[in-house]
Amino acid sequence: MSKSYRDGLPISPEKFVDQLMRLKRGSIGRREFLGLTGLGVATAVMARELGIMPAPAFAAESLGDRMSIATWPNYHDPQTFENFKAETGVAVEVNVFGSNEEMLAKLQAGGSGWSLFVPTNYTISTYKKLGIIEALDMAKLGNFDGSQEDARFTAEGTIDGTIYAVPKNWGTTGFAVNTKKLAKPMSSWKEFWDTAMAEGDGRAMVHDYQLTTIGNALKYYGYSFNSLKQDELAKAEELLLKVKPHLFAVSSDYQPGMRAGDAWMTMCWTNDGAQLHRDIPEIAYVLGKEGGEIWTDFYAIPKDAPNKPAGYALLNYLMNPKVAVKEHLANGAPSTDARVNALLPKEVLDNPILYPAADLLKPLEFGAAATLTDPGRAELMARFKSA
Amino acid sequence: MRGSLLRKNILTALLLAPATLWLVVFLVLPFIAIAIFSVGERAPEGGYQAALTFAQYANLPARATAFWNTMVLAPVGALACLFVAYPVAYYLALRAPQRWRLILLALIVIPFWTSLLMRTYAWMYILGGRGIPALLAYVGIEDLRLINTPGAVLLGIVYGYLPLMILPIYVSLERLDRRLLEASADLGATPLSTFIGVTLRLSLPGVMTGFSLVMILLLGEYLIPTLLGGGKVFFIGNALVDLFLQSRNWPFGSAIAITLVLVSVVVLIVANRISTRLSGARRVDLI
Numbered sequence: 001m002s003k004s005y006r007d008g009l010p011i012s013p014e015k016f017v018d019q020l021m022r023l024k025r026g027s028i029g030r031r032e033f034l035g036l037t038g039l040g041v042a043t044a045v046m047a048r049e050l051g052i053m054p055a056p057a058f059a060a061e062s063l064g065d066r067m068s069i070a071t072w073p074n075y076h077d078p079q080t081f082e083n084f085k086a087e088t089g090v091a092v093e094v095n096v097f098g099s100n101e102e103m104l105a106k107l108q109a110g111g112s113g114w115s116l117f118v119p120t121n122y123t124i125s126t127y128k129k130l131g132i133i134e135a136l137d138m139a140k141l142g143n144f145d146g147s148q149e150d151a152r153f154t155a156e157g158t159i160d161g162t163i164y165a166v167p168k169n170w171g172t173t174g175f176a177v178n179t180k181k182l183a184k185p186m187s188s189w190k191e192f193w194d195t196a197m198a199e200g201d202g203r204a205m206v207h208d209y210q211l212t213t214i215g216n217a218l219k220y221y222g223y224s225f226n227s228l229k230q231d232e233l234a235k236a237e238e239l240l241l242k243v244k245p246h247l248f249a250v251s252s253d254y255q256p257g258m259r260a261g262d263a264w265m266t267m268c269w270t271n272d273g274a275q276l277h278r279d280i281p282e283i284a285y286v287l288g289k290e291g292g293e294i295w296t297d298f299y300a301i302p303k304d305a306p307n308k309p310a311g312y313a314l315l316n317y318l319m320n321p322k323v324a325v326k327e328h329l330a331n332g333a334p335s336t337d338a339r340v341n342a343l344l345p346k347e348v349l350d351n352p353i354l355y356p357a358a359d360l361l362k363p364l365e366f367g368a369a370a371t372l373t374d375p376g377r378a379e380l381m382a383r384f385k386s387a
Numbered sequence: 388m389r390g391s392l393l394r395k396n397i398l399t400a401l402l403l404a405p406a407t408l409w410l411v412v413f414l415v416l417p418f419i420a421i422a423i424f425s426v427g428e429r430a431p432e433g434g435y436q437a438a439l440t441f442a443q444y445a446n447l448p449a450r451a452t453a454f455w456n457t458m459v460l461a462p463v464g465a466l467a468c469l470f471v472a473y474p475v476a477y478y479l480a481l482r483a484p485q486r487w488r489l490i491l492l493a494l495i496v497i498p499f500w501t502s503l504l505m506r507t508y509a510w511m512y513i514l515g516g517r518g519i520p521a522l523l524a525y526v527g528i529e530d531l532r533l534i535n536t537p538g539a540v541l542l543g544i545v546y547g548y549l550p551l552m553i554l555p556i557y558v559s560l561e562r563l564d565r566r567l568l569e570a571s572a573d574l575g576a577t578p579l580s581t582f583i584g585v586t587l588r589l590s591l592p593g594v595m596t597g598f599s600l601v602m603i604l605l606l607g608e609y610l611i612p613t614l615l616g617g618g619k620v621f622f623i624g625n626a627l628v629d630l631f632l633q634s635r636n637w638p639f640g641s642a643i644a645i646t647l648v649l650v651s652v653v654v655l656i657v658a659n660r661i662s663t664r665l666s667g668a669r670r671v672d673l674i
Contacts, residue, residue, distance in 0.1 A: 101433070101632050108434060126432050202532070208618055210633070249535050249617025260516035262534055373433055378634030379449065385629075386452035386621035 067310035068093035070103055070117035072297070074271075077330035084317050090310045100372075107132050107302055114302055115311030121156035121296045122211075122367040124165050133300045135162045140312040143319035145339065153296045153336040156366055165298035166319065169333035171270030172356065172364060173212050173293035176254075180282045181264040189219040189288035193239060195265065197246045205266035206243075207252045210381035211367050212267055212293060213240070219290045226371040233380060240384045250385055258283060274332045274353045285353040291363030296336065418648070424641035433635030443642035450626050450643060457623040460612070461605040464544040465552075468601050469594065471545055472552035476593075477586075479553070480560035492557070495550050503547050507614050510546065514539050514615065535617030543611040548604065552597040559593025560586070588665070595662035602658075603651050623647055 073096045081092040095114065097103050100123045106112045108130065119127060127133040138144065144166055146154060157165035175192050182200055186192065196204035206213045215225035217236040227233060248263045257263035258276055268276070273285030299318065301311045317323055321339040328335050328344060334354045335341055341349060349355055371377065425443055430436040447454075479491055498506060512518055514533040523531055533539055563586065571581040609624025618625070623643065630640030 099632060101635055105434070105632070105635065130432060205617075244619070247617070247619060249619060251613070251618045256511060256515060257534070260512075260518075260534075262516040262532060373431070373635075375429065375634065375636065378629075378636065381634075382449070382453075382621070382626065382629065385618070385625065386450070386456070 063088055063090050063310045063313055064307050065089060066091045066093060067115040067307040067314065068095055068113050069314065070095045070097055070106070070112065070114045072096060072118060075118070075297075075331050077326045080318070080323060080327060083323075084314055087317075088310075088313060090307075090313065092314065104132075110304060112302065112304070113306055115305040115307045116299060116301055116314055118168055118297050119165065119300055120367075121298065122369050122372050124157055124298060124300065125159060125369045126373065127300065128159050128164055132302060133164055134303045135164055136166065136301065137312065138163060141166070141316050141319060143316050143321075145337075148338040149336050150338070156296055157298045157300075165300040166315070167336040168297045168299055168318075169328060169331070170294065170296040170336055171333050172287055172361070173216070173267065173269055173295070174273065174285055174287040176258060176266050176268040176273050176276055177284050177286060178258065178261070178264045178280075178282055179284050181261075186286055187289050189216050189290050189292065192265065192267075192286075192288065193217065193220050193243055196243050200265050201246045203248050203262075203264035204243075204246065205249045205251060205254045205257060205263050206247060207254075207267045208250050208385075209252055210377050211372055213250075213384070214377055214380060215367070215371070216267060216288070216292055219288055219292055222290055225291060225293055225365045226368045228370065228374055228376065230376075233376065237380050237383065240380075241387050244384060244387045270334065270354065271332050274351065277353055287356055287360045287364070289360070289363070291365060293367055294361065294364035295367065297333075421641040421644050424637050425645050427638040427641075429636045429638055433637075435637040438638075443638045444646075446639060447642065447646060450623070453621045453623050453626040454646075456620055457606055460544075460608070460622060461602045464541065464548070464605045464608075465598050465602040467541055467545050468548050468552040469598060472549055472556060472597065473594070475549075476553045476556035476560055476590075480557050480563070481586075495553055499550055504610060507543055507547065507611055510539075510543055511614050514542075534615065535619065537616070537620075540612050540616040540620075543615040544605065544608070547611060548601045551600050551604070555596040555600070556590055556593040559590045559596075563589055591665045592662055595658050595665075599655055599658040602654060606647060606651055606654070 067090055069092055071094060075096075076094070081094065085091050100120050103117060103119065104123060104126070107114075107117075107127070124133070146163075149167065153167045153170050154163075157163060157167060175186075175189075177186060181203070182195060184191075184195070184199070186195065192204075206216075214233070214236055217239050218225060218227050218232060220239055221232070221235050223229075223232040223236070227236075249257060251257075254263060254266040254268065255272055255276065258266055259280065268285060270285075273283075276283040277285055299315050301308065301315070305311050318327065319337075321337060321343055324335065324337060324340045325343040328340060329348070332354070335344065424435050426439055426441065428436045428438040428440060428442070475495075479488060483491055511534065514520075516532075516534075518533075520531045520533060523529075567585050567589070568581060571585050572578075576584065607624050607627075609622055609628055612618070612620055612622055613625065627640055627643060627647075630636045630643065
């Protein structure tokens with residue numbers, strides 16, 4: 001009988017990491033929480049430093065035995081990485097982030113150690129301009145089939161005809177309403193803002209994010225979500241300052257408030273909308289008929305990736321529709337890939353929160369890089385928050 | 388003679404080396420870095436771009452509200468902590484039975500083993516609609532909203548920083564010479580005037596230590612107002628987080644950080660002065 005130091009341990013290292021990850025995925029493990037704390041990075045680093053990352057059973061020569069990916073919380077099926085490790089021997093260390101800006105800061109500082117990461121559409125041109133990401137070598141991504149992708153989603157990852165990033169999934173930014181508390185049917189951003197100052201007084205939430213909060217205030221007047229025009233932004237500011245005293249909170253962590261019934265209405269991203277509606281059916285998800293935001297999260301490979309072969313291998317693995325379909329079932333966001341949609345169950349495809357009607361999608365705009373980095377909008381947001 | 392002096396100096400240097408190295412690497416160097424950032428410019432894509440300008444400092448009025456809110460929150464929060472902490476420290480030091488004292492002290496310190504963030508998140512759920520308001524609904528008090536109110540923020544602050552206030556006051560009261568109290572009573576002072584003239588007066592160094600500790604931490608506080616106040620009131624801490632992690636305007640953030648550090652230093656000096664004067668010109672170290 002072989003004796004190992006592991007015998008008789010109360011918990012195996014793998015179990016411990018599992019438990020830790022489960023805790024992290026728990027009801028408070030969202031972007032906001034991780035963003036505030038940097039806990040995602042901390043746990044990932046600890047797992048590595050303490051040597052409790054499971055060692056691979058064998059090491060494939062060209063791929064190495066480990067790589068790391070930077071992504072969002074609750075965004076992958078953990079089994080995907082287990083299966084990848086079983087097939088290739090490469091253990092995947094997952095770093096979870098709270099915002100695109102944090103990812104950018106880490107990559108800009110260099111030595112992030114990531115071989116794959118998940119940026120949102122409006123950051124890709126900035127990454128390219130700063131020379132942080134490289135054009136993808138499509139020969140290594142045999143599982144990706146551009147002809148099966150909706151061009152609306154691939155476009156944001158392609159700059160001057162060169163592919164820098166391939167889509168992971170897409171989504172929208174609308175608002176969630178507790179229809180038991182606010183029975184009046186709503187279908188527009190105008191109604192969202194007006195209700196926040198009337199029946200929804202003290203019960204409405206907006207994101208702590210200038211892109212969406214200012215963008216959706218612009219929609220009240222029918223202006224572009226991405227507007228940088230002085231006069232249009234001034235109107236949006238006027239509205240925001242008027243609404244401010246009536247708000248329940250300015251926070252991107254809106255699930256606790258909505259679930260507890262303290263908040264009745266909130267700006268909301270697709271995944272959260274789907275999760276809230278799944279658990280509390282009276283919470284509806286509404287897309288403003290004036291338009292608003294549509295977004296895509298992409299996969300890209302940093303120029304300084306320490307293990308590019310493994311980065312490509314994992315990306316190619318994730319582009320396999322059979323693998324991707326499990327990812328979508330786990331994280332609940334809609335897919336850009338027709339081959340994946342063909343494999344998804346009917347109730348997912350029929351869910352109007354995930355796959356809204358085409359006429360609702362039509363007026364939606366992708367957030368632009370200039371919108372996100374505009375100093376004027378940042379200052380407007382600061383004035384709104386300090387009002 | 389000279390040899391022993393040299394040896395003593397070497398010993399002193401060796402003893403101070405780890406702390407000095409630590410402070411240089413983790414305090415002085417970062418401070419120099421943000422001082423340099425603060426006279427720079429924001430790069431077009433965000434971050435830092437070398438320059439020599441005081442534009443960031445000239446722009447400080449754009450965060451005047453945040454400074455003002457912080458300057459109100461810090462002393463008010465520290466005062467609230469003081470009023471809750473003093474009776475507790477008094478009881479622990481002068482009234483609690485000896486055999487209970489250690490256990491009670493441990494009970495005050497134990498919550499510190501859990502991160503403030505976790506404990507604040509717990510309050511978010513306790514004060515949220517499915518927490519205390521749900522319990523109160525059972526006894527007929529309906530539709531009470533506790534979360535995202537100024538009261539919730541104050542509660543979070545007092546809860547989070549209480550031990551930092553209790554411990555220094557406890558230490559100063561514990562050292563109190565009981566004979567002074569007896570002497571005061573013998574000389575005909577009422578319990579109240581004994582408390583004001585002797586107990587309170589002699590515990591002032593502890594009070595000032597606790598007060599400045601809590602106040603300085605509150606100057607940078609942003610988590611509790613964000614989580615329990617709904618992010619509706621904007622503090623310097625929030626402004627810093629936004630500038631570094633959202634709009635990535637590092638130079639402006641650095642200028643604000645430098646200003647905040649200077650303000651903290653002034654607060655410390657003033658607190659030290661007051662404390663020295665009140666406790667009868669005895670020099671008092673703050674920590």
